[in-house]
Amino acid sequence: MAFFSVRSSKIVFGLERSEEKGHASFQCNPKTYDGAFLNIVCVCNATFCDEIEPIGEIAEGKAIVYRSSLDGDRLKRMSMKMKEKLRKNESVNVTITIDASERFQNIFGFGGAFTDSAGDQFVSLSETLQNYIVDSYFGKNGLEYNIGRVPIASCDFSTHEYSYDDVHDDFELKHFALPDEDLKLKIPFIKKAIEKTEGNIQLFASPWSAPGWMKVTGRMRGGGAMRNDKRVYQAYADYFFKFFEAYSSHAITFWGLTIQNEPSTGADMAWRWQTMNYTAETMRDFLKKYLGPKLKENKLTETLKVMVLDDGRGLLPGWADTIFNDPEATKYADGVAVHWYGNLYSPAVLLDITQRHHPTKFIFGTEACAGYFGHHGPIMGDWFRAESYADDIITDLNHHVTGWTDWNLCLDETGGPNWAYNVVDSPIIVNRTAQEFYKQPMFYALGHFSKFLPRGSTRVFTKIEGNLAVSATSVVIEGGRRATVILSKASNSLLTRIVDSSTGFSIVLNLPPRSIHTVIWKKRK
Secondary structure (H helix, E strand, O other), X not given: OOOOOOOOOOEEOOEEEOOOOOOHHHOOOEEEEOOOOOEEEEEEEOOEOOOOOOOOOOOOOEEEEEEEEOOOOOOEEEEEEOEOOOOOOOOOOEEEEEEEEEEEEEOOEEEEEOOHHHHXXXXXXXXXXXXXXXXXXXXXXXXXXXXXXXXXXXXXXOOOOOOOOOOOOOOOOOOOOOOHHHHHHHHHHHHHHHHHOOOOOEEEEEEOOOOHHHEOOOOOEEOOOEOOOHHHHHHHHHHHHHHHHXXXXXXXXXXXXXXXXXXXXXXXXXXXXXXXXXXXXHHHHHHHHHHHHHHHOOOOOOOOEEEEEEEEHHHOOHHHHHHHXXXXXHHHOOEEEEEOOOHHHOOOHHHHHHHHHOOOOEEEEEEOOOOXXXXXXXXXXXXXXXXXXXXXXXXXXOOOEEEEEEEEXXXXXXXXXXXXXXXXXXXXXXXXXXXXEEEOHHHHHHHHHHOOOOOOOEEEEEEEEOOOOEEEEEEEEOOOEEEEEEEEOOXXXXXXXXXXXXXXXXXXXXXXXXXXXXXXXXXXO
C-alpha cells in the first residue's frame, strides 16, 4: 500500500515511480475504517489536505500514469517508458487499442451539485477548511471541476420545503425572493468556485417542483402536475426567468437548465419529497408555448442551454423523439439530461439510439450518487462505490454522453441533512464537530476523469481484448496529448498493453486488483 510517498528509481512492470521527497502535500492522510476490505478515507483538517501531483512535462517516449486502488493508492502519479516494438515472447493478459483517427463526441465537463445540504456543511467549517474543499474540487491541484448544478428552490437535500414565492395565486410573482438558503448557503459556495476556476465553471439549474400553489395538489411534496391554467404556465415560465435574474444580481450567470428534475417521479402521488409530473408531451408543450419563448425574449437567458428529460435513460429514446421531432419545441431544446438511477435495467444502447436519432443534440449526465439503495447513506472508505462511479462514467462516455455531474458536493456523516431522510453518500463527508472532512474513494475515482479529460477533448475509439473485468475510455486533447482511463474490477493483477495504433507506441503496465488508472502521453512527432 502506498500513499504518494517516494521517488526511488524502482521500476515495477515498466512503471517508474515519481515520488519525490518534499512533496508531502500530495500524500493522503489516511484513516482506516473497519470492513471486509481496506476502507480508507483521506483526512483534511486545519493543518493539512492532500493535493494531486501535477502532470508536468511529458518527455518524449514517456507516459504519465495516475493510479487509485482498493489497496490504498489515491491518484498516485508515476512515470513510465513507452515502447515502439514488442518484445519477443512478451505476453499480456489484456490489450487496449486506441485509434485516434476514429472520433466521437467532445467532452464538456464534470462536476457536482451546490445543494442546500452541501452549503450547510460548507459554511459549518472554518475558512481554511472551506478553502480546502474549494481547492480540492475546483483547484489546479484538485479535481478541476468545471460544472455545477444548482437546485431552483428546495429539494430533498434541504432542511424544509420552500419555493421563491409561496403566496397563493401570485401570478405576477410580486413576492418572489431568494431565501437565506440561497443567500447564505448556495451563493457563497458558488462564488468561491467561480473565483477558484477564474470563471471557468458552467452552472446549470434544475427545479424539483413549481411552488405548491401552481400544482394540482397545492403542495411541492409528492406527485402531481401543474394546474391546467394558462396563468399558471406563464407564471412558472416567469418564475424561471426571475431565478436567473436574481442570481445575476449576485454576479452569477448560468450556462443551462433542466426543465424538471426526474419528472417521472411526479406520477407517484405519495412521493416523499418535492417533485412534479410531466409526460414527454406536457414537457414539450410547456417548453414550446411558455418557457422557451420567455427565455429567448430576454438577453440574460437567450443563450441558455435547455435540457429535456433529466431522468433515467430508460425513458429514451421516446422522450427525446417526442420533443425534438416537434418543429417548434426543438427550437428551444439543446440536449438530453440523464440520471444514472436504474441503469442496471436500462441498456446504454438507448443512448446510442437517441444520439443517432438526434445527432445535433447533446446528451449530458446531470445526477448520480451512491448510497441511495441497499445501505443508505455513507460507507466510509468504500472502494466499490468508487468503482461504480468509474464504471458508469466510462459507459456513459463510450455511448455519446458529453459529461457527468455528481450529486451533493459534500454531506454530513449521516448522508444529510435531508428533510425527507433520503440520505445518500458523497465524495466528501464533513465532520463539523471535529472540524475536518474526509475524501471518499469516490472523490479520487471522479478525478481520474475530471482532472485529465478536459473540456474540448474528443473521445476516440477504444477496443479491449482479454478480460471482461476491464473497461476503458480514451480521448485526444488539443496539443497532441492522449489520455485513457482504465477500470479493472478483476480480483487479480492483469498485465496490460495499451497500443496507440496511430503512433505505433505501446505501453505495458500492471493493473493491480480493483484499480483505476489514467494514462497520459503525447502524440508521436
